[in-house]
Amino acid sequence: MKRFVLIFLAILPAFCLSQNSLQKNKMDWFEDAKLGIFIHWGIYSVNGISESWSFFNEYISHDDYMKQLDGFTANNYNPNDWVKLIKESGAKYTVITSKHHDGFALWKSKHGDLNSFYNSISKKDVLTPFVRAVKKNDLKLGLYFSLPDWSFNDYTHHTTSIKRYNIKDNPERWSKFQKYMFSQLDELSKNFNPDLWWFDGDWEHKSEDWNVNKIKSKLLTKNQNVIFNSRLNGNGDYETPEIGIPVLRPESRYWELCVTMNDSWGYQKNDKNYKTPMQIIDLFVDTLSKGGNLLLGIGPESDGTIPIEQKEILKELGKWTKKHNKAIYNTRRGISYDHFYGPTTLSKDKKTLYLYVRDFPKDGKIVLKGLRNKINRAYVVGNGTILENQTICKVYWNKYPGITYIEIPNDSIDKYYTTVAVVLDGEIDLYREKIGAIEQN
């Protein structure tokens, strides 16, 4: 017995270490990826109404909502073109709605009776070819899966005014739902082996009722490195603020802002309230500087066409991400606004600081305050122009490192954000002390 205890104690640190490195490695690609594209595709694109919520909130009857199955043609669907466009935007991963709250599955599922293959006019499994194209093109794959299935007869909720039953009064019925949910998850995990699970709808039940632990352990058996978003009643690997850029940086080291290009997740022909590329890049840069990822939504039409406005945004974004890739990918959150009037990121080794310049200063000079390091080189990312710098207010009699002005020539200005790489003599070292009078003579 004593021997066992000794052996156990001897291997414990190695075990803990490997658990930690597993954890770390698992999130590495995600933390480096920075940009993902979120696809909401389903029968709601036929009428151009809100995904699932339109019948749940009783703006349309469930029967009429389901009539959209006859309009989901996927006639112009070309998953390779989708993936090409996603890559062109600079995204490193994509998340697609395998099944939204309405229960309509995009793959040929053996479970339930609502999917694109058996029930829509398209008679196509639209998910399989998409996954193939994603994997062939080295993008990471995320599957969105709604925990609630408002169309499934043994699920608790149907619409805002119709609740079928309460779990505690009818546990057998809930088990039927659970059996169905688990078989679909098994099927997805076996057929598609995603890198990330994007769950949604957890608010409707408690984690014990969903059986979150079992969900996770089953999916981890298939892929021990798979990542979970937090919409498993908070039991995930990263936070998912929605729509607005968080004013305060999320507490979790890993987080992802999901945002729509207009005001809708799915395709809604009447929603023309698109954000401009500038506004989308604003959101992206803000997210980057706070160390997060941006998951940008698109909503294809029912025939598989990606609306022109969405295509244009992705392409425009792509030009900017391509040019500024050094300042974007593999970076970590930047420094406090105390030191620079704008967003920043840092290289992983913390030896290069990237400054994002949105509005060109009147005198062409940007200001960096309290930097203890020596600047080895400063240049404009994407065009290589070397920049001059001048430090003021640095005196020998105190330790305050002064204020550095870096001048950007007019011809280096980007129409969105210009980024400046400041290559330091070591890891960034910022002066954050109170400035007094004479400290030495």
Ligand code: GLC
């Ligand atoms: C919400 C909505 C849903 C949308 C999702 C995307 O949870 O229920 O319609 O798919 O957010 O983040």
